[in-house]
Amino acid sequence: MIEHIVLIKFSPATTLKQIQELIDRTLQLKEKIPGVLDIQQGINFSERSKGYDVGLTARFENRAALENYLPHPEHQKILSFLQDIGIEDSIIVDFEI
Template identity: 30%
Template sequence: MITHIVLFKLKDRSAESVARTVAVLKDMEGKIDVLRHLEVGTDILHSERSYDIGLVTKFDSMADLDAYQVHPVHKGVIEHMSTVREASVSVDYES
């Protein structure tokens, strides 16, 4: 299994903006056949080094992760994120 984790820091860190982006991310659930697990969480510490949203996804293989990256639903999420994010970091590993 492959675990893909992305942390997002938003330009607008208001509760409304965070909630709207969480909804966009969660909307992928059930719409991408290779996506085995989807978890979205928001930061509770709000420290200077905190990111606002964490996304955890899981896939059966690297090929499935690659398919996810180009899936039309995910491409829509990328479009949204490119307008609202200030920064993002990710890690992918075998789990």
């Protein structure tokens, strides 16, 4: 199994409504992309966040499922939306469990 972790930092101009729309869209990927076992995403409330606004965890059946997820058209729509609403930075960590 693969754990995929993403931290996202947005522009100060990004609205809470846009972030919530991102979360709503992202959570639907579990139903749209084969090999996705679970997706959780939410707004970061930690004071230790170093400016990262949103956290995501996704669990995949295996590395092949993760490799399928990255270029999948539904995931690409999310990446495009991130650009539209003002992503400034992200940190991504993948590991096997």
